[in-house]
Amino acid sequence: MSTKETLFDASELTVSMGPQHPSTHGVLQVKLKLDGERVIDAECVIGYLHRGVEKLGENQTYGQFVPTLDRMDYIAAVSNCLGYCEAIEKMLGITAPPRAQYIRVLMTELNRITSHLLWLGTHALDIGAMTVFLYAFREREEILKIFENYCGARLTTHMFRIGGTQYELYEGFEDQVRTFIKDFPKKVDEYETLLTQNRIWIGRTRGVGAITAKAAIDIGLTGPALRGSGVNWDIRKAKPYAVYSDFEFDIPTGSTGDTYDRYMVRMEEMRQSARIVSQAVEKIPAGPLMAKLSKIIKPPVGDIYHSIESPKGELGYYIVSDGSTMAYRARVRPPSFVNLQALKQMVAGHMVADVVAVIGTLDIVLGEIDR
Amino acid sequence: MTFLRDASIGQFTYLADETAVHWPKTEEFELVYILYSFEKNQYLRIKTRTKEWEAVQSVVSVWGTANWLEREIYDMFGIKFSGHPDLRRILLPEDWVGFPLRKDYDLRLQDVEWVRKHLGIESGQKYYVGEARHESPDYITPTD
Numbered sequence: 001m002s003t004k005e006t007l008f009d010a011s012e013l014t015v016s017m018g019p020q021h022p023s024t025h026g027v028l029q030v031k032l033k034l035d036g037e038r039v040i041d042a043e044c045v046i047g048y049l050h051r052g053v054e055k056l057g058e059n060q061t062y063g064q065f066v067p068t069l070d071r072m073d074y075i076a077a078v079s080n081c082l083g084y085c086e087a088i089e090k091m092l093g094i095t096a097p098p099r100a101q102y103i104r105v106l107m108t109e110l111n112r113i114t115s116h117l118l119w120l121g122t123h124a125l126d127i128g129a130m131t132v133f134l135y136a137f138r139e140r141e142e143i144l145k146i147f148e149n150y151c152g153a154r155l156t157t158h159m160f161r162i163g164g165t166q167y168e169l170y171e172g173f174e175d176q177v178r179t180f181i182k183d184f185p186k187k188v189d190e191y192e193t194l195l196t197q198n199r200i201w202i203g204r205t206r207g208v209g210a211i212t213a214k215a216a217i218d219i220g221l222t223g224p225a226l227r228g229s230g231v232n233w234d235i236r237k238a239k240p241y242a243v244y245s246d247f248e249f250d251i252p253t254g255s256t257g258d259t260y261d262r263y264m265v266r267m268e269e270m271r272q273s274a275r276i277v278s279q280a281v282e283k284i285p286a287g288p289l290m291a292k293l294s295k296i297i298k299p300p301v302g303d304i305y306h307s308i309e310s311p312k313g314e315l316g317y318y319i320v321s322d323g324s325t326m327a328y329r330a331r332v333r334p335p336s337f338v339n340l341q342a343l344k345q346m347v348a349g350h351m352v353a354d355v356v357a358v359i360g361t362l363d364i365v366l367g368e369i370d371r
Numbered sequence: 372m373t374f375l376r377d378a379s380i381g382q383f384t385y386l387a388d389e390t391a392v393h394w395p396k397t398e399e400f401e402l403v404y405i406l407y408s409f410e411k412n413q414y415l416r417i418k419t420r421t422k423e424w425e426a427v428q429s430v431v432s433v434w435g436t437a438n439w440l441e442r443e444i445y446d447m448f449g450i451k452f453s454g455h456p457d458l459r460r461i462l463l464p465e466d467w468v469g470f471p472l473r474k475d476y477d478l479r480l481q482d483v484e485w486v487r488k489h490l491g492i493e494s495g496q497k498y499y500v501g502e503a504r505h506e507s508p509d510y511i512t513p514t515d
Contacts, residue, residue: 047462054447055471059478217385217409220436231409238412305405305416307387316388318403329472333388333405341439370462 012040017355019048025122026366030343030355039347039355044340049370057330062088062162062297065330070156072332073368075118078111079310081160086241087306087317088162089291091299099287100164101243106177106280107150107159108242109273113184114143115311115363116270120191123263123360127204132194139187142180149173162297164290174281181278188270195263205259209346209358212257219345220338223313224265225362229257235309247276259361266363298325312336312363332371336364383408383415386434389441391448395474398423400450404430421450429455447472 018029027048033041053072057065069084070077082104089095096104121136144154149170151159159165195201211221216229226233234251236244252268254261299321307316313335320329339362346362347355383406392401404417421427429452430437441452442461449470452458460467469476486492 047460047464050462052471055476055478058472215435218435220386220434233409239414303403305388305414314387316405318388318390318405320392329390329392331388331390333390337439337443338436341436 015352019045025359025364028340028359028364028366028369030359032352032355034352037351039350039352042344042347042355044343046337046340046366047370049366051371053371054330054332057327059326061325062299062327065327066161067156067158069332070158071367072334072371073310073312073315073336073365074155075365076111076115076311077155077157078107078159079308079315081158082108082242083306083308083310083315084317085160085162086308087304087319088297088299090306091302091304091319091321092162092293092297094163094291094293096164096291097288098243098285100160100289100291102280102284103165103169103289104160105242105244105247106277106284107147107157109276109280110143110146110177112273112311113270113277114140116266116273119266119311119360119363123357123363124195124201126356126360127201129195129198129201132191135187135191135194139180139184146173146176146180149176161290163293164288166289168289169284174284177277177281181274181281184274185271188267188274192267196267202260204354204357205263205361207256208259208350208354209361210256210258211342211346215345216257216342219342221313221342222335222339223309223311223363224262224269225313225339225342227252228254228262228265230255235307235314239307241306241308244276247279249273249276259357262361296325298323303329307333310335312365312368313339334368334371336362336366336368337371340364340369382410385409386430386436386440387414389430389437389444391444391450391472393448393472393474394420400448402427402444402450426451426453428453431455446470449473 013034015032015034016029017032019027029045031043031045032039053068056068060068066081066084069080072080117136117140121133124132147157148154150173151157151167211229213229213231216226217231230253232251232253235241237251249272252265252272254265301321301323303318303320305316305318307314314333315335316333318331318333319327322328343358343362346358385407386404387407388405390403392403394401399420399422402419402421406415406417408415427450429441431441432454438456439461441455442457442459444450445452445458446460446463447470459465
């Protein structure tokens with residue numbers, strides 16, 4: 001802490017929040033410049049969790065790199081896996097068989113629900129609503145059980161392979177998913193009864209961290225954070241990948257771009273994901289799980305950019321191949337990294353307590369930011 | 372770049388990604404800009420090459436996103452951006468030596484050197500001296 005006298009007889013205070021602060025969701029340090037309780041400037045210090053994922057991508061074969069990617073956004077590991085596998089498949093000029101595609105969409109959407117549930121629980125906890133956390137984790141557990149039954153892991157799942165999926169669905173999978181999906185929309189309503197009309201919740205979120213659509217695009221916000229500002233853009237609709245074009249779902253948008261709108265967008269997204277899952281589980285086609293491809297994966301010389309809609313935003317992969325078994329360059333465009341950049345302008349002028357709300361609403365995962 | 376953002380043919384208002392690739396044989400960096408236009412629903416990839424020692428014009432004034440992306444490129448490749456408001460390392464500590472995503476920054480070599488320096492013994496780990504995958508002109512063997 002240090003103080004500096006300012007012109008108007010008040011003192012400017014520098015407070016370091018984190019890296020061991022419970023509300024920063026990992027090892028994020030925010031250096032706040034304060035004028036009393038008001039934030040003048042916020043500077044993020046990141047990199048505490050840097051593991052050199054992009055360098056590892058150049059030193060592992062294409063297949064070996066997939067489980068490493070699960071360790072980036074460990075809350076939504078399935079999305080990471082999907083984006084990368086699809087990028088390499090695009091380079092090789094193959095597509096996964098329909099059965100694998102449906103399983104992929106199903107798992108990714110279930111994973112989107114778990115990611116949003118974890119966001120909801122921790123975000124509400126940060127703002128002071130303890131109960132929602134317990135409810136959200138109850139449902140999240142059900143999905144993690146499905147993942148565990150399917151592939152043996154709960155978080156870093158490594159479900160997909162380049163060219164398809166590895167595992168066949170287990171017996172009783174459809175029923176387990178159906179049971180979950182049948183009740184889930186009611187559960188979302190239940191969370192909403194705790195928050196949506198809650199005066200404290202509205203007071204803490206409405207008008208906090210508002211960002212206009214133009215500013216959001218300029219700073220590169222994507223995902224629910226962008227849609228909260230009223231931009232109707234979702235890669236699942238704009239550039240459909242996998243078999244998303246087969247399903248009916250809506251893209252919820254907000255209008256004011258504040259924390260409350262982003263909350264509403266994510267709540268609705270959970271319902272829409274449940275809608276996709278309920279459609280997908282009814283029409284999983286029969287057939288093989290893996291496309292025919294050689295054991296050694298050698299994409300042709302060239303480069304590719306493929307992006308998908310991860311729960312946090314646009315997750316892009318820029319892969320350069322030199323024709324060997326390892327990527328020449330494996331760039332990841334992490335949504336959290338770019339979204340966190342907006343923190344500075346979103347908290348300026350707000351109270352210290354609102355910084356916690358804004359970090360929560362950006363839905364960051366430090367594993368993905370630092371890579 | 373400003374033309375691409377504002378002109379009616381594109382309106383590429385969103386910079387999805389900016390990154391670099393190192394090509395040591397020609398001592399060049401390739402800068403890759405990935406733009407997106409909401410109006411046209413179209414991605415655009417712009418690639419430009421620069422010599423290793425040359426500074427590049429920053430695009431922060433055109434797209435705010437580029438701020439951290441260019442800091443990361445500087446951090447990982449050592450490319451200097453002229454006109455960048457705050458060009459510091461972002462993921463690595465300030466006192467870090469070297470630029471990890473350059474091709475001459477060899478991972479296995481780092482391991483061997485660390486063991487030699489800190490433990491005073493020769494590492495038994497295999498490293499690929501002659502058959503280094505991305506051979507660069509300034510690739511040094513551990514015995515140098």
